[in-house]
Amino acid sequence: xxxxxxxxxxxxxxxxxxxxxxxxxxxxxxxxxxxxxxxxxxxxxxxxxxxxxxxxxxxxxxxxxxxxxxxxxxxxxxxxxxxxxxxxxxxxxxxxxxxxxxxxxxxxxxxxxxxxxxxxxxxxxxxxxxxxxxxxxxxxxxxxxxxxxxxxxxxxxxxxxxxxxxxxxxx
Amino acid sequence: xxxxxxxxxxxxxxxxxxxxxxxxxxxxxxxxxxxxxxxxxxxxxxxxxxxxxxxxxxxxxxxxxxxxxxxxxxxxxxxxxxxxxxxxxxxxxxxxxxxxxxxxxxxxxxxxxxxxxxxxxxxxxxxxxxxxxxxxxxx
Numbered sequence: 210x211x212x213x214x215x216x217x218x219x220x221x222x223x224x225x226x227x228x229x230x231x232x233x234x235x236x237x238x239x240x241x242x243x244x245x246x247x248x249x250x251x252x253x254x255x256x257x258x259x260x261x262x263x264x265x266x267x268x269x270x271x272x273x274x275x276x277x278x279x280x281x282x283x284x285x286x287x288x289x290x291x292x293x294x295x296x297x298x299x300x301x302x303x304x305x306x307x308x309x310x311x312x313x314x315x316x317x318x319x320x321x322x323x324x325x326x327x328x329x330x331x332x333x334x335x336x337x338x339x340x341x342x343x344x345x346x347x348x349x350x351x352x353x354x355x356x357x358x359x360x361x362x363x364x365x366x367x368x369x370x371x372x373x374x375x376x377x378x379x380x
Numbered sequence: 381x382x383x384x385x386x387x388x389x390x391x392x393x394x395x396x397x398x399x400x401x402x403x404x405x406x407x408x409x410x411x412x413x414x415x416x417x418x419x420x421x422x423x424x425x426x427x428x429x430x431x432x433x434x435x436x437x438x439x440x441x442x443x444x445x446x447x448x449x450x451x452x453x454x455x456x457x458x459x460x461x462x463x464x465x466x467x468x469x470x471x472x473x474x475x476x477x478x479x480x481x482x483x484x485x486x487x488x489x490x491x492x493x494x495x496x497x498x499x500x501x502x503x504x505x506x507x508x509x510x511x512x513x514x515x516x517x518x519x
């Protein structure tokens with residue numbers, strides 16, 4: 210049975226196989242909208258560290274309008290049991306936003322990653338049931354001031370001119 | 381004595397009011413299905429009444445998306461909201477609470493622009509609040 214780990218400091222999510230082997234690691238953020246956090250999470254902008262059980266274990270829960278720029282991205286959501294907050298999970302979406310695109314885009318508690326991550330996770334859990342997510346390093350200070358260098362992996366020769374002007378990505 | 385009676389009445393009223401059903405099992409599935417069919421303000425109001433416990437995580441992100449998409453069409457296309465909001469302050473609060481930074485920025489910009497451009501005198505204050513909430517969400 211596979212497991213997932215979310216690193217709040219590094220802004221990454223990692224999937225592990227039943228044998229504990231890393232299947233992949235992708236960019237992911239847990240940025241709760243500040244107004245929503247004030248009303249529903251006691252002002253806490255990130256989920257609390259801990260291990261939570263997935264509700265969707267072999268495939269993401271999908272919606273009629275799932276698409277790259279929709280709320281949840283192409284592949285839907287993997288919901289997990291976060292106490293007193295139904296509907297919290299891991300999903301992608303808002304890929305083409307002008308403000309805080311993709312994983313950076315705010316949620317109402319969910320962890321947002323990329324479509325590429327969700328595609329890989331979906332493919333893996335179809336045969337290796339997803340059980341838990343461990344949220345770590347997600348305290349207020351660390352999650353906000355984590356390792357900025359990991360916001361985007363830049364490959365040799367890749368054009369990063371658009372990223373250099375993005376206010377959310379320190380250079 | 382009078383205040384003790386008031387407290388007792390308050391306690392009895394609170395005890396009589398049923399707690400909203402937890403968003404689990406069948407309720408969660410029904411709420412999820414209902415979210416697929418929120419085509420207008422009457423449906424959104426019906427959802428808010430029927431599933432007060434299902435307004436978190438993906439449920440409220442879907443509500444925010446639906447509400448901001450509807451509002452982005454501008455004030456003229458949202459007469460039904462003005463009518464409902466005038467009658468039910470709680471519903472207006474519900475709507476405003478779902479205009480936030482989880483929404484698409486195009487929708488938020490559309491709301492800020494069209495509702496900020498001015499409305500009929502009777503709706504002007506409401507339009508200002510909606511436009512300002514969208515502007516706040518974009519910051």
